[in-house]
Amino acid sequence: MFIKLAPSAAHAAQPELAGTTAVVFDVLRATSTIVTALARGYSKVYPAVDVDEALHIAGSRSHVLAGERGGLKITGFPRGNSPLEFVAGPEKDGAELVLTTSNGTGAVRASSTADRVLLGSVLNARAAARAAVAHGQDIYLVCAGSGGGYSLEDALGAGFVLAEMLKSANLAVEMDDRAAAALCLARCYSHDPLAGLMNSAHGKALVRLGREEDLRWCSQLNMFEIAPVYNGEYITA
Amino acid sequence: MFIKLAPSAAHAAQPELAGTTAVVFDVLRATSTIVTALARGYSKVYPAVDVDEALHIAGSRSHVLAGERGGLKITGFPRGNSPLEFVAGPEKDGAELVLTTSNGTGAVRASSTADRVLLGSVLNARAAARAAVAHGQDIYLVCAGSGGGYSLEDALGAGFVLAEMLKSANLAVEMDDRAAAALCLARCYSHDPLAGLMNSAHGKALVRLGREEDLRWCSQLNMFEIAPVYNGEYITA
16 A cells, blocks of 8 residues: 655645545644534535635525635634534534635545545544545545645644554555655654644644634544545535 | 745745755755765865766866766766765865766755855754854755655755754744654654665665665764855865
8 A cells, every 4th residue: 555645735646646545634724624513413514615616505505604714714604614613513403514715625626536535634533544544545645735835734634644544453555755754743743733733834823813722622633533535525424 | 043944946946045044955865975075085066967067067177077867877977976985085185076966966056046055964964053053044954855856865854954953052943834844854763864764765766776875874963063065166064
């Protein structure tokens, strides 16, 4: 099994995604938010690439509309992109969520060339790892990154999933240089995932926006045992 | 002091280099070879971008001509790019070397927009760190990378230099996400730098070419106390 890491969705070559299991990471905060929402009772999450698409998907149905740009809730949207807004679960059991974020929801969409698309975060590292190796395919760890560039927190999330994969007995794994580096990140921050998130540029920006509690939430390793799957239209647990 | 890391010379934005001290890394093997040659008695190293330029520089003088492409010695060149070829020092005291390699010598040349250009490697991490912080400028760690992409061994070398910088008392440092990740690499491999080089794709390729001894040589942390400087024409200790 070969494991490869893309530092941003823009780096994930479409032909290389084919035939792989992709695991998409936007640790601060889209995939952490989606994992939280699905774990707490939302039935589906539609990842929209932009505001218009989000409005279109939500338009005809009673979906909950959520999203951010530049870390801030989109004007007119009832919810933002903080996982804390979804911790209590939906008002109506099984409600559906439409989410659009700066990097994460686009990264999920861009990964759909892969045979299977899973969502990873610190919150569900072990479950995502187990689901990723279950089919024996090569694995593409796709970090959403930020504006096409590297994000420490996404590489760290990918590293935690990779570290969980390597705990599987009898798994013969080879990996590229970026995946090997992500594994080091996980080892570096294994006793303090929050420090990794706090050291990232995006983490610092969220703290400046008053969202330190989001970082604390997103840093909880293996809090949920779900491995959300994107089917090309929506994400389910 | 802000510290930034470029994963390959292609990523090092020319405008961002201006006003900084750049430290260039091609751990396997160009900067390790240059550090070794200068520490062992060569007086100057001319970094040539291609074979023609190397021949041109060497043409009129009695320089030692060295280089590789694809990890192999260039046909007709007396020396390749193994540091072990330079360990014994030059035949003539103070001899000058002309070197062209696949990524490293081009990365040195591409960094010349910086105010100062230093050469870093595992071999001279402490000395490079001290020289880098001496002028108080922002620092740009420029990894040569491989074919425009990320190389684990270069990020590891940069991480070792960064770890040495942080030992300086009273140094207030901020860094970007890539530099923070490189620092984790250094911590991950601090007790076994050779393992880091062996885990890299280029390290594995060199082992397949029978160059494992080169990796052992290049993995010796702080073996030399020199911080080579590139003046736009040649490199001196």
